[in-house]
Amino acid sequence: MLPRTPALTRRAFSLLALGAAAWGSASLPALAAPAEVRITHSMTGGAQKEAFDAIVAAFEAAHPDIKIKQIVYDDDLYSDTGLITQLKSSSPPEIYFQWAGAPTQRDAREGFAMDLSEALGAEGWKDSFIAPAFSQQMGVLNDGKPYLVPITLDVTNVIWYNKQIFKEAGIAPPANWAELIDLTKKLAGKGETPFVIGNQELWPLGNWASHIASRVVPPADYEAAFRLEKPFNTPDFEKALNLVDEIRQAGGFNKDIAGLGADPAMSTFFQGAAAMHPIGSWLVSSATELAEKDFDYDEFNTPLIDPAHPLKDSVIGTLTGFAVSPKSQNPQQAITFLRFFTSPENQVKWAEAGSFSPVKGAMEKAKLDPKTKAMADLLNSAGSLVPPPDTTYPVEVAEAYYQAAAYVAGGEKSPKDALVWLDDRVKTMRK
Amino acid sequence: MSSNTDARPRTPGEWLQFGAGSVIVTVMCFPAIWMVYSAFKSNREIFRSPFGLPAEWRFENFTKAWIEGGLGALFLNTIIVTGLGVAMSVFFASMAAYAFTRLDFPGRRALARLFLVGLLLPPPAVAIALFTQLSALGLINTLWALILTNGAWTIALTTYLLGGYFRSLKREMEEAALLEGANRFQIFWHVVMPLVKPAMITVAILNAINIWNELLFALLFISDDAKRTLPAGIVRFSGYHSTDYSLIFAALTITTIPIMIFYFICQRHVMRGLTAAVAE
Amino acid sequence: MTGGAVKISSSTGATGAIRAGATGLIFVAPALVLYAAFVLWPLASSVYYSMTDWDGISQARWIGFANFERAFADKIHLASYLHVTLYILGTLVFEVSFGLFMAVLLNSDRPGFALLRALFFSPVVLSMSAAGVLWTFVFDYRTGIINASLKAIGLTDWAQPWLSQPTTALLCVMLVSGWKFAGLYMILFFAALRRIPRHLYEAARLEGAGPVWSFCNITLPLLKQNILVAVLLAVTGGFAGFDLFFTMTNGQPYNSTEVPATWIMKQAFDNDQLGYGIALTVILTGVVCLISLIYLRYAERSHVVEY
CATH class of the missing domain: 3.40.190.10 (Periplasmic binding protein-like II)
Structure with missing residues (x-):
């Protein structure tokens, strides 16, 4: 509506x-x-x-x-x-x-x-x-x-990247998380904006952050947390949000991540003002309509995080x-x-x-x-x-997790504090 | 307001006053001026030099915005909603205001107080209940949802404004008509209506501005793009085309200009209406 | 918000009213039916739905006061009242006080002032959504003209992501609200200023009083009633505030600009919890009525409102 x-x-x-x-x-x-x-x-x-x-x-x-x-x-x-x-x-x-x-x-x-x-x-x-x-x-x-x-x-989240910026920086799509952080640092060091995300509506980063968590947290615990059967404040979820925090510390996110709209963020990416833009497959149709003809881009999935995790090579969709x-x-x-x-x-x-x-x-x-x-x-x-949590679990729980991820990405709360906040937030919700 | 303009030379103090006023007003108007001339630029120009004047004045931005935004339909919907909403609200309110100030009938005081609630109630307070009610009536996604709700939501204020005006009118003509044997309805139609016409025009303009700009109901009650009104359409349009600044500025300019022209034409009425609304 | 009337009509004005019996009701009926159907009835049905668990589609389930318990434990909901209070305080500064200042500044019969007043007033007639969209671009971190101006005058470090920082976002909304509505208050105060007899100021000037003294000792006391009315407008208008918040920040960053209206709409329509959303609207109605009652009592005592 x-x-x-x-x-x-x-x-x-x-x-x-x-x-x-x-x-x-x-x-x-x-x-x-x-x-x-x-x-x-x-x-x-x-x-x-x-x-x-x-x-x-x-x-x-x-x-x-x-x-x-x-x-x-x-x-x-x-x-x-x-x-x-x-x-x-x-x-x-x-x-x-x-x-x-x-x-x-x-x-x-x-x-x-x-x-x-x-x-x-x-x-x-x-x-x-x-x-x-x-x-x-x-x-x-x-x-x-x-x-x-x-x-x-x-597919609701992959990482789209600007091929020209990647080429100029001499980098290629990462094979694992450590490489992703390395290339983020490299891009930030060159004065580029590595990631642009318009997180005013919380789902753009939230979707990605939940995909990351699904690859770190044991599947049963992940599901239980979103169904409010188990707490979020566990070492596993903390590890997941720590990964988001690593990107922030590497200077990965655009400064206006918290207030920017999802569509303006995509426009920023099309304008060549950021190297990467994590969003869903619909970017392809938007690009045909809105990007310049010479705009060259490609995508990679969230890279390998934990080789031992059962969902290590999952796609979110x-x-x-x-x-x-x-x-x-x-x-x-x-x-x-x-x-x-x-x-x-x-x-x-x-x-x-x-x-x-x-x-x-x-x-x-x-x-x-x-x-x-x-x-x-x-x-x-x-x-x-x-699947993304907002189509699978109670929307307000998904939104609360997205908000926690937003806190971490903005440097407003540490991963631990964000999870404490999150458990407190979902306390009032009906199961 | 400037009819009795003072012709003496200005004192330094007055120059300072005028200067300060001009500077503040210019600064406040700048974003709107920026919007209008940016609408002529290309997207790249806006990104590269946000301030600069357009290298080439692109009138095609406006045609494109008009077509892609479906602005014609948005204007038409807004005109229908505003026109019918205002007509309903002003006509019904003038009848009610007449009854409240001129007639004595059972329950008058209680009803007048009931209308008071509507003066202070914020629309978000019933928006959801209204949504479910309109769904049950099958009015969601019809312009009637906006006409009826906007009419109803402006009626309390309109009744009170007109009531105030009625009270300032002398009763002689009505009494004379009554003695001549006219009934209440004839008096209302032939004697009262012509007398309150100026006040009705003023409240009609006030209501028109309010209904024209209404956003919350328009967002909630209409989901069909073809039935949107301008404020909701603009939000929708700028969300979807947020990659295209020049297109949005063009759409904003097209939608703002008519209301601005309307305002400058009816300026006196608008200001008088607002003054009456609060100051009496 | 534009033009909320506050002069409450007095029923005593109808002394000598014609006894009309049922005819009077016929005159009131159309307005009453419309008003009852689309204002009073939803208000009443809200009370019922506020005690249900309802997603708008399935059958509503009676749950008593559980929604209200939840509402008072919902910290973002509680914070939204803090934000709206700050916002209202902001509007008292940027709308009412600034409007009063401009009314005094532009109170002159000299050529040009009428135009300045008309221009200063013009944002009032703009739609909030157009204003919100426009100012979102003005505040934009990368391409907005505020940051561009700062960079142009060498203050590159001052450039901020204005709408993305909890410390600045609410302030930005207040400023835009001020930009939009200061003209309304200006015109209200201006009309009142015109009714203050000039000889009061001339007498004060002859006794050597400056403009500041005159403002504090003549203008302010004489405008007391208008100021009280303006405050009521700002307060009730503040609680109705939705459009600017929705178009500029939608409650973000980190819920720092979440106000009751935005939070209610999110609960009801994004989270499909109409029952909970309606409970929140009942609380909002209660709060606004309570404040209005307190105001009316105060205003009655100081004879601002005849009743």
Whole structure:
């Protein structure tokens, strides 16, 4: 609603995924009245919508007894009121677009989304997806049962760097954390701003800082802390925030990190005024629109921190997908469509339209532009996926952790003090 | 205000007074002047020399801002919301003010006090409850959400301002009309309305400025870009295009100029209205 | 904030009012319906929702006073009242006092002064969001004109990330608020100054009193009522303050510019806790009503407001 924080994040994420056409293509009526499957989403136009329409047309040709009807809303409208009014109505649409994590879990609890265990278990459907998609932390599951068919993966944080500045400084993307600190010192020594982050809304650094913590803190402890089952003030979390503090001590952050907006920070990066900018994959589409033509950039993932940690080579990202309404008219036909949509052939088309498909092999087979290809490779090389806390855990807890990280990055509090503050902060929140 | 301008030569003290006043006013106006001329610059120029005048006056910035910002739609929405909101508020308030000051009816005192609450209540205090209520009514994402709420939120102040004006009017004409057998409604329409017209114009202008600039409700109740009003649209636009300073300055300039022209045309009304609002 | 009226109408003004019975109600009805539906009713329903745990989508769950307990333990929430108090004190300096100073300075019939007054007043009619966006650019660390000016006159070390430091961010918002609203207070005081008989000043001058003496002993006492009204405007306006904070800092850095309005909106809409957010609005309403009541009692005694 407010064009801030998670709403903005959501918007930015979905820029990749979405885009104006009205109702789906009509097919010729079969002899018997066809079963109607209504799909509501927020793809209003663009390549993805075209690919989706093409897949829908192919499906209708193959299944004359099923007719697809698309109900399309603008992005913000969809997440604010568009979806919820449909779900609460007496005849909800068969299929709806949703975010993994807290929204999907809420829908599962409220009975808006159907338990897909049986459908996904049949004929190896579930196994056609990359394994991390159904990992506990990604939020497709509720009580161990899947409620969402994942369709798109969005990376929410990688480190983008200015190739020219790196070249002039004689540095290359780091292989581990120590190298990252070294190159930060080197850049700061040359008078460059190593990192620009616009942290007014807390999630830009917060996302990164939680990715760092997920690589340092044992996964169970990390999850427990964000669920308020264990304290944050542990040596492990302190170690994680110490890493953020190392960057600060190396002169890594822009001076106005605490008050700068996320978008102005990206603009600073495009202007060549900073060497690195940690943010999500949506930077690629913004760069096409807003950066100068000769602006040359690339990305690397948060480098190796602890070789012994199970998530040492993780990527942070969110999943979106389609859920099925149990109260709708034709849930079985809906599942038939979703199986068709997530078939490897169709997912290659889906990937070529600019989505990061979570179906095995789709990204490898798809013909992609270099930037997207690089991002796909990064995802492929990832041993695991970590979701950002603000889509997975209670938002206020995630925000409190982000705030603690902001304190450390600004030099306002030591890592230890920030964690003491954080535990005190979450004390008042309901579990 | 300067009608009886003093023609004597100025004393050094008066020169000092004028000089100090001019300096302060110029400094205060500078950011706005900077905004206007920066709107003609290219992005690179703004980054390289924030102060310098544009090397080349780029009028195309304005066309681009108008199109990309959808400013036409924003203006139209704002005009609709402001127009209907003001009309509703001023017309209803003048009826209520007439009743409160001229008529005696059961519950008059209690109702007048109820309106008092609205003078002091900050809008954030009910914004969320209002949001849920408007959702239940299905008005979220419609211009009605803004028209009705802004109308309602300005009604208390408008009633009190007009009440004050009614009290300053003589009753003779109304009494004469009453003796001639006119009913209350005829009196209100034919006798009272023409008399309070100047005050109505003043409060209408005040309300127009307030509603035109309203941000909080506009942010909360409208999520559809096509239905936004200017203040919310500008926040949205500058967030999304924050990489493009010249575009934002152009959009800010386009949206600020009309209200400034309006102000300088209606200056007397605006100032008189505000003075009446507080000083009486 | 613009033009909050404070002259409270006196019901005694209706002596000799026409007995109108139900007709009077008909005249009041349209205004009353609108006002009740969109001001009073949400206010009343807030009390119910403030005692629920509600995300705006699922069924609201009754939890009694738990939201209020949480609100009084929520340190950022409590700090937001400290910040708004500081902000109001700031507005008393940058809006009311500065406005009064300018009213005295620009109080002249000489040519040019009317224009200066009109220009000084003009920011009042600008939208807060445009002002907020503009000033965010003015204060920008890298490209803002404040830092550019400092560098231009050789004070490079003075350049600060103004909106990113807890020590300066709130002050910046106060300054912009002053820039925006000083003109309003100027015009209010100016109108009052015009009503002070000139012979008072002339008499004082003949007895050898300077302008400062005249200001303290003639102007201030005679403007007492206007000043009290201005203070009430600044206080109620301060609690309603949202736009500038939202556009300039959004509560940051480190929640140092978090005021009740910004914090409430974050709880309700970013964190999907409408129940808790509404409880916070009930507290805000309570605080504003309490302050207004105290003020009205005081003002009644000093005859600022007839009631």
